[in-house]
Amino acid sequence: MSVLNALPTRAESETPRPLRVEWHAIGIIALCIFLIIPILGILFGSMAPSEGSWDHLVSTVLWDYVLNTLGLLLIVAVLTSTMGTGAAWLVAVTDFPGRRIFEWLLVLPVAAPAYIIAYVYTDLLEFAGPVQTWIRDVTGWGASDYWFPPIRSLPGAGVMLALVLYPYVYLLARSSFLNQSRTRFAAARSLGASPLRAFWRVALPSAKAAILGGMALAMMETAADFGVADYFGVTTFSTGIYRAWYGLGDPVSSLRLAGLLLVIVAILLMIERAARNDSDAPAIARDSLSPPMKLGPVLSIGAMIGCAIPILFGFLIPVLRLIWLALEADGVRSVSQFVIFARNSFSLSIGTALIALLLALFLAYAQRSRTRADRLPVSVAATRLATLGYALPGTLLAVGLLLPLTSFDKILSSWVENQFGLGLGLILTGSVFALIYAYVIRFLTVAYNTVEPAVGAIPTSMDEAARTLGSRTWRIVSKVHFPGLRPALYSAALLVFIDTMRELPATLLLRPFNFETLATRVYRLASDERLAEASTAALALVVIGLIPVLLLNKVSKRH
Incomplete structure (x- = not known):
């Protein structure tokens, strides 16, 4: 009887509990509203009527913005994934002289802003720069006797950005390769697969999520770039937004361009989120007793050259040139x-x-x-x-x-x-x-x-x-x-x-x-x-x- 009396009656059990004020949630929501004001400003501002500049932009340069932005993203994605994945594989899985030094030197290019790298290489490689001047002095050629790839171009901008953004892919891919089982790669080799085929069929699929995540981060930085694209004269959404606001004096057109850029960024975020979700899958356990693969003399030289090229062009040459200019x-x-x-x-x-x-x-x-x-x-x-x-x-x-x-x-x-x-x-x-x-x-x-x-x-x-x-x-x-x-x-x-x-x-x-x-x-x-x-x-x-x-x-x- 005492037990029955202790049980709540139906009326008591159905009595609604008083609602508690979730102060933390209220604070987070208030902060969120405060921080997403730019997005709200873009969405509402782009709906305002334009004074005719938008129609002019659509008919003249909008497709240039779209194609150049997508082209720049593609170039950066290809170059960063190639350099970052290759370097990560070499330092994580193989053994060659200087591997430990290259392991941290390969991160250095991310320290230099991309626009500074662009300024330095333009100074070095333009027609009046020291490189082309040296070529003409040595060969005796005139301006019309040789062809030199233009640095101020869409491919040039992609290379400049890739030189400083590949560490995003390198860091994530290296971590993924370090956590992979080396015995699986050795088993593929024992079954007759070449090193390249074993890498392509065994190691690379396991690191796909990390590589895609690094690529998405590098592409988001590329979409955000203004300095390189503006200096090289490449018309992207980032430069178009700036010019529409200050050059044309048309905030509405600028906000509409920003809205289109926001769509591209949202797609890149979805790619990055999907890659992160894939990386949450159980990783293959690392073989702590399995040593790195020892490379022969020829392959060791190739590995050292492959790791040195990004460091040389992405950090050492620009920094040495800046020091030279600063002393002058x-x-x-x-x-x-x-x-x-x-x-x-x-x-x-x-x-x-x-x-x-x-x-x-x-x-x-x-x-x-x-x-x-x-x-x-x-x-x-x-x-x-x-x-x-x-x-x-x-x-x-x-x-x-x-x-x-x-x-x-x-x-x-x-x-x-x-x-x-x-x-x-x-x-x-x-x-x-x-x-x-x-x-x-x-x-x-x-x-x-x-x-x-x-x-x-x-x-x-x-x-x-x-x-x-x-x-x-x-x-x-x-x-x-x-x-x-x-x-x-x-x-x-x-x-x-x-x-x-x-x-x-x-x-x-x-x-x-x-x-x-x-x-x-x-x-x-x-x-x-x-x-x-x-x-x-x-x-x-x-x-x-x-x-x-x-x-x-x-x-x-x-x-």
């Missing part, structure tokens, strides 16, 4: 201006890194606060949308922000003028706030993807033990969590800092008047064919970009 340039005269540009870059980068780090921590802890089963689908979806920014090109972010910020400035200025009789003008548009806003949207993903695994790895039992000892939440975070999170926090802040230093298109579109960073300084001087004066700032960006590369190599050695 009059650096003393422009040192005061260089300090100003460096100060602007550092201030923006530090501010962006701190804000992105705080938002990443908020998102990570909001996801950690609930078990996987109790997480609201809307909060999970909002978190994915909030961390979508890294896939969005800088030009797309900039034009997507300009319209909402301008509209807000007009409303605020009109209200202040009506209430107080003061003319404020534009407050947010063309300000440092707009720049940092765009940077945070674009690079929050970098911070979140670095911080979230570290936060999720903290066991809840540590929190419970600390609470039993009387510790409050803030003390638990500062004394228990922070020591373990410190490496991830430093890495996230550093990566966001360096990405912000190198960002070019968003800075060009959103910067305040007469405000320059190291990236815009390099772009402006190189566009005026003054690469020697730009060499100091360009070299500084390359050296700063080396920091995460060296840290990445250090972390990879630990694993």
Whole structure:
């Protein structure tokens, strides 16, 4: 009888429970709305009527934008997959002299922004450059006696981008090859398959997901590129958006081009997501006792040459040329201006890194606060949308922000003028706030993807033990969590800092008047064919970009 009395009645069991306010979910949704404003700006702004420029663009250059963008993506996909996969296979599976050194040297080209590589090779390979001048001096040929491939072309732009983007494929493919079973490859060889056939039929299919993922990342960076395409005169969506806004003065056409670019980016995201889902399948166990395949003398020389070519052309030659130009340039005269540009870059980068780090921590802890089963689908979806920014090109972010910020400035200025009789003008548009806003949207993903695994790895039992000892939440975070999170926090802040230093298109579109960073300084001087004066700032960006590369190599050695 006591048991029956203890059971709830039907009326009690059907009484609805009071709804709890999910503050974490509300915060994530609010942050998501704040961060997807550029996409909303593009969608709503592109629906506005155009003044005729759009019809002109459609009939003249739109197909050039489509074909050149797709052609550039194709060239980069082919070259990065070839260089990255080949180099990854050599250093992961085979044994040849210098393999350990090549293993980390192959990552160096990603430290150099693509537009700087483009400036250097244009200076080297153009008609008046040292390479063609040397050819004419040695052979005695005239300008009409020989043919030299034009560097400022669509293939030239694809090669420049591939030289600095192949490490995306290399890193993922190397990790996949290292986790494959070498005995399967040896079994294929024992059955009479040649090394090339065994690689093609056994090793490559197992690494397909990693290679496709790396290709998708490289292609997203290609779609976001502005500096190389603009300098080489290749009309892509990224350059078309910029020219429609500033050249034609037609924001609607610019927003419509941004919408088409957004479709391309969405397709690339689907490819990257599909590759990631495929990579979640159980991996083949690594044979820890199986040594790398020893190569003979001829093949060893071929492997060394194959690994040295990307390093030589993607890093060593550009850096040595920049050093040569910097030593020739009059650096003393422009040192005061260089300090100003460096100060602007550092201030923006530090501010962006701190804000992105705080938002990443908020998102990570909001996801950690609930078990996987109790997480609201809307909060999970909002978190994915909030961390979508890294896939969005800088030009797309900039034009997507300009319209909402301008509209807000007009409303605020009109209200202040009506209430107080003061003319404020534009407050947010063309300000440092707009720049940092765009940077945070674009690079929050970098911070979140670095911080979230570290936060999720903290066991809840540590929190419970600390609470039993009387510790409050803030003390638990500062004394228990922070020591373990410190490496991830430093890495996230550093990566966001360096990405912000190198960002070019968003800075060009959103910067305040007469405000320059190291990236815009390099772009402006190189566009005026003054690469020697730009060499100091360009070299500084390359050296700063080396920091995460060296840290990445250090972390990879630990694993």
